[in-house]
Amino acid sequence: MSLHVSDAAVTAQAKQMAKKRSRKYVVAAAGLATVLAAGGAWAAMQVTGDGTASATAYQEQQLTITDAAFSGPLFPGGKIDLTFKVTNPNPFKVKVRTIGLKQGSPPAITCKQGEDKYLSGPIGAAGTSFTIPAADQTVIDANGATGTVTIKNAVQLSNDATKGCALTLPFTITGESLPS
Structure with missing residues (x-):
């Protein structure tokens, strides 16, 4: 007994099996896509919290x-x-803007004549608080930085004064914070 199969029958059979496999792959791919889509939707869920x-x-x-x-x-x-x-211990820069007498501590002024009128200038005998001229205002950096302030012509001795005048000046300064 001999079994004879034609080439056309083998080809037809192969095409049919390929179609079935192809359908299985399409079904499997569709199922996988569904699973992934479900997972993707889960990953995109919004969650909240309070603080x-x-x-x-x-x-x-x-x-x-x-x-x-x-x-x-x-x-x-x-x-x-x-x-x-x-020295500025603050976490921001400071611009030194004013100077004046320390409260409760008047300047010690001694002249042989016993008169303080011989001293003048912004912080001379009057010892009033004043705004430091813009050219003398100094910016001190932050976090423990130290800078030098110089107030030009702060005190003047009158031409009428005689020897022996002295000045001890307890003072206070005021600064303004600057943006970092």
Whole structure:
């Protein structure tokens, strides 16, 4: 007995089997796409949560003044500068803008004549608070930086004064915070 299969029958059979496999792959791919789409929808779900944050205003720290000194001796008609160092412990820059007498600490002025009228200038005998001229205003960097402030012609001794005048000046400064 011999079995004879024609080429056309084999080809037809092969096409039919390929179609069935192809359908299986399409069905499997469609199923996989459905699973992935479901997973993708799950991954895109929105979730929420609550939280609270608060901040309080920074409590500024005092500037530290050191090495305060006049630029030279007082003499009739002479003007002297005041120079001092300022350390800024704050986390922001500060511009030194005003200077004045320290409250409750008047300047100690001694002249042989016993009169303080012989001293003048922005912080001379009057010792009033004043705005430092713009050219002398100094910016001190933040976080412990130190800078030098010089106030030109801070004190002048009158031409009418005689020897022996002296000035001790307890002072305070005021600065303005600057953006970092």
